[in-house]
Amino acid sequence: AQQLVESGGGSVQAGESLRLSCVVSGFTIDNRCMAWFRQTAGKEREGVATVQTSSHRTYYADYVEGRFTISQDDAKNTLYLEISSLKLEDDATYYCTAGRPSPVTRACTTLADTYPYWGQGTQVAVSA
Numbered sequence: 001a002q003q004l005v006e007s008g009g010g011s012v013q014a015g016e017s018l019r020l021s022c023v024v025s026g027f028t029i030d031n032r033c034m035a036w037f038r039q040t041a042g043k044e045r046e047g048v049a050t051v052q053t054s055s056h057r058t059y060y061a062d063y064v065e066g067r068f069t070i071s072q073d074d075a076k077n078t079l080y081l082e083i084s085s086l087k088l089e090d091d092a093t094y095y096c097t098a099g100r101p102s103p104v105t106r107a108c109t110t111l112a113d114t115y116p117y118w119g120q121g122t123q124v125a126v127s128a
Contacts, residue, residue: 002026002117004096009122016086022079022096022119029053029077033099033108035115036070036081038092038124045095047110049081052101059108063089086126093121 008020020036035050049070050059058070069082079096097115101108 002098004098004117004119006094006096006119006122009094009124011125011127012086014086014088014126014128017082017084018086018124020081020083020094020096020122020124022081024077024079024096024098027098027117028074029072029079029098030074031101033101033115034070034072034079035097035099035108035110036068036079037095037097037112038090039095039121040092045112047112048094050108050110051079052106052108057107059110061110083124086124088126088128091124091126093123095119095121 003025005023031054036048037045038048039045048061049068051070067084071080096119098117099115
């Protein structure tokens with residue numbers, strides 16, 4: 001079965017950096033849309049970064065402000081999200097997900113409903 005396992009979250013102070021990992025099994029991450037979403041209780045799940053794993057084309061939400069980097073290690077079948085200068089508003093559960101590029105645009109989306117495979121999430125708790 002397809003499985004995505006996130007790790008790397010934890011309790012950090014604002015201004016610090018963090019690297020999240022998503023180990024994928026059951027399928028290879030090539031020719032996929034891989035994405036990181038985050039969610040806080042009471043809020044909708046929001047897409048923060050996507051990568052088309054063949055072209056390496058990336059997308060970031062505006063609020064990332066250059067602080068997030070999505071990357072991949074094909075040999076390890078693993079997706080990463082590097083977050084620098086953590087802010088209080090980054091406090092959330094971060095989810096890794098996998099899908100396919102749009103057959104029309106060949107691009108990845110930030111619509112959660114378009115991604116069929118999800119990890120269980122890793123929590124990032126940011127304190128002042």
